[in-house]
Amino acid sequence: xxxxxxxxxxxxxxxxxxxxxxxxxxxxxxxxxxxxxxxxxxxxxxxxxxxxxxxxxxxxxxxxxxxxxxxxxxxxxxxxxxxxxxxxxxxxxxxxxxxxxxxxxxxxxxxxxxxxxxxxxxxxxxxxxxxxxxxxxxxxxxxxxxxxxxxxxxxxxxxxxxxxxxxxxxxxxxxxxxxxxxxxxxxxxxxxxxxxxxxxxxxxxxxxxxxxxxxxxxxxxxxxxxxxxxxxxxxxxxxxxxxxxxxxxxxxxxxxxxxxxxxxxxxxxxxxxxxxxxxxxxxxxxxxxxxx
Amino acid sequence: xxxxxxxxxxxxxxxxxxxxxxxxxxxxxxxxxxxxxxxxxxxxxxxxxxxxxxxxxxxxxxxxxxxxxxxxxxxxxxxxxxxxxxxxxxxxxxxxxxxxxxxxxxxxxxxxxxxxxxxxxxxxxxxxxxxxxxxxxxxxxxxxxxxxxxxxxxxxxxxxxxxxxxxxxxxxxxxxxxxxxxxxxxxxxxxxxxxxxxxxxxxx
Numbered sequence: 001x002x003x004x005x006x007x008x009x010x011x012x013x014x015x016x017x018x019x020x021x022x023x024x025x026x027x028x029x030x031x032x033x034x035x036x037x038x039x040x041x042x043x044x045x046x047x048x049x050x051x052x053x054x055x056x057x058x059x060x061x062x063x064x065x066x067x068x069x070x071x072x073x074x075x076x077x078x079x080x081x082x083x084x085x086x087x088x089x090x091x092x093x094x095x096x097x098x099x100x101x102x103x104x105x106x107x108x109x110x111x112x113x114x115x116x117x118x119x120x121x122x123x124x125x126x127x128x129x130x131x132x133x134x135x136x137x138x139x140x141x142x143x144x145x146x147x148x149x150x151x152x153x154x155x156x157x158x159x160x161x162x163x164x165x166x167x168x169x170x171x172x173x174x175x176x177x178x179x180x181x182x183x184x185x186x187x188x189x190x191x192x193x194x195x196x197x198x199x200x201x202x203x204x205x206x207x208x209x210x211x212x213x214x215x216x217x218x219x220x221x222x223x224x225x226x227x228x229x230x231x232x233x234x235x236x237x238x239x240x241x242x243x244x245x246x247x248x249x250x251x252x253x254x255x256x257x258x259x260x261x262x263x264x265x266x267x268x269x270x271x272x273x274x275x276x277x278x279x280x281x282x283x284x285x286x287x288x289x290x291x292x
Numbered sequence: 293x294x295x296x297x298x299x300x301x302x303x304x305x306x307x308x309x310x311x312x313x314x315x316x317x318x319x320x321x322x323x324x325x326x327x328x329x330x331x332x333x334x335x336x337x338x339x340x341x342x343x344x345x346x347x348x349x350x351x352x353x354x355x356x357x358x359x360x361x362x363x364x365x366x367x368x369x370x371x372x373x374x375x376x377x378x379x380x381x382x383x384x385x386x387x388x389x390x391x392x393x394x395x396x397x398x399x400x401x402x403x404x405x406x407x408x409x410x411x412x413x414x415x416x417x418x419x420x421x422x423x424x425x426x427x428x429x430x431x432x433x434x435x436x437x438x439x440x441x442x443x444x445x446x447x448x449x450x451x452x453x454x455x456x457x458x459x460x461x462x463x464x465x466x467x468x469x470x471x472x473x474x475x476x477x478x479x480x481x482x483x484x485x486x487x488x489x490x491x492x493x494x495x496x
Contacts, residue, residue: 014389015389015390015391015392016389016390016393017390017392017393018390018393019390019393019394019395020392020393021393022393023393023394023396026295030293031293031294031295031298032293032294032295033295034294034295034296034347034394034396034416034417035416036416036417036418036420037416037420037422060420060422062416065434065435065438067416067422068422068424071422088418088420089416089420090384090387090388090391090415090416090418090419090420091391093384093420093421094388094419133392134391
């Protein structure tokens with residue numbers, strides 16, 4: 001620390017590189033870097049006739065260990081724009097939070113609803129600036145005055161504009177589903193079903209993705225303010241862990257749980273182990289029967 | 293050798309009915325040599341908020357001092373204590389600030405928020421928050437703690453039962469880890485009182 005900062009004032013923002021020298025010295029001595037939490041992940045987005053649907057799994061890993069069985073990967077950017085994040089969890093959270101604040105300030109400044117392209121430009125600028133060291137791969141989707149938009153953003157700052165997109169370690173599994181089943185002009189039910197199928201494909205075939213499916217639908221309704229998304233709650237995969245299933249997860253007021261279909265399968269009864277009670281299962285969508 | 297295995301630690305926090313408990317082991321070592329058996333890993337920020345810091349002990353101490361400093365400034369400015377959610381964001385921001393040269397420290401934050409609802413959270417070493425509704429673990433004994441807590445946890449436990457469960461989970465897990473142990477330190481916090489207990493475990 002420089003001699004002028006004997007008392008540490010609250011920092012002005014941005015990264016601080018004080019400890020880099022010490023950490024490099026340690027890695028020179030053979031000390032391994034810690035494992036950051038990654039969101040191994042399958043994230044998808046698609047454009048349907050009325051707007052955009054985003055989907056994500058909910059597993060966060062730290063090396064080979066699942067450290068969070070129910071994390072939230074769909075981040076709020078603006079009331080009409082949401083962003084799914086894959087890669088290092090700290091990076092995706094900070095980058096989306098930061099751009100979300102910038103968008104809010106921009107809304108105050110201009111008095112207008114945010115556009116998806118604005119969020120895209122802010123994100124790609126930031127990521128390119130750090131040359132890929134901020135490891136955040138994003139699927140950005142939203143509906144603004146110019147219509148529905150879906151973009152992917154890579155950690156080095158390149159972007160794509162697509163009708164359907166997947167990112168993360170499970171992206172190939174999910175893309176296989178999209179490539180075979182996607183068509184233009186899907187309606188909402190078909191869109192949600194396709195997104196759920198794609199995420200489930202990632203969950204079952206990719207080891208870095210798992211647990212539940214989060215789905216977010218963004219549409220525009222009428223000429224007034226766009227309809228705020230519907231966060232359709234979680235559809236649980238058939239691997240019933242010893243979850244505490246009473247509205248588990250984010251606890252945020254954004255979740256509106258709408259039961260799709262409820263069915264429970266008792267796998268086995270064990271002495272002394274707490275099993276979720278049937279009546280507390282919130283919403284289930286069974287796509288595949290698996291026998292254990 | 294990973295930097296987290298230099299000093300060794302085990303930390304766990306668990307949620308009960310309108311209460312929470314946070315526990316740690318007591319060993320401080322330098323790789324395989326033990327140099328202290330009464331090391332304090334859990335610190336009180338205020339009566340309803342505790343933070344445990346696992347990982348490299350020097351970074352844990354530095355981070356704790358910075359956090360206390362920021363909290364005291366906050367108290368002077370706002371004339372009240374920080375809410376656990378706010379504190380968790382502060383910890384996350386302080387850690388992410390050092391994204392490319394991080395503190396080798398994994399904090400576990402536990403507190404009672406408004407309406408006496410328990411709040412627990414852990415972050416990785418660069419500040420990615422993980423909010424959980426049941427338990428959070430950190431440290432070299434982390435993998436064993438995941439297993440033990442997963443098996444022993446029940447929702448809505450009363451403070452006495454929570455204490456039993458948490459101490460059993462902690463002692464079982466540190467017995468499977470060479471780098472942590474030598475007993476345990478538990479804080480059980482309810483809206484009306486804070487109970488601090490020391491556990492006697494295997495001293496090896």
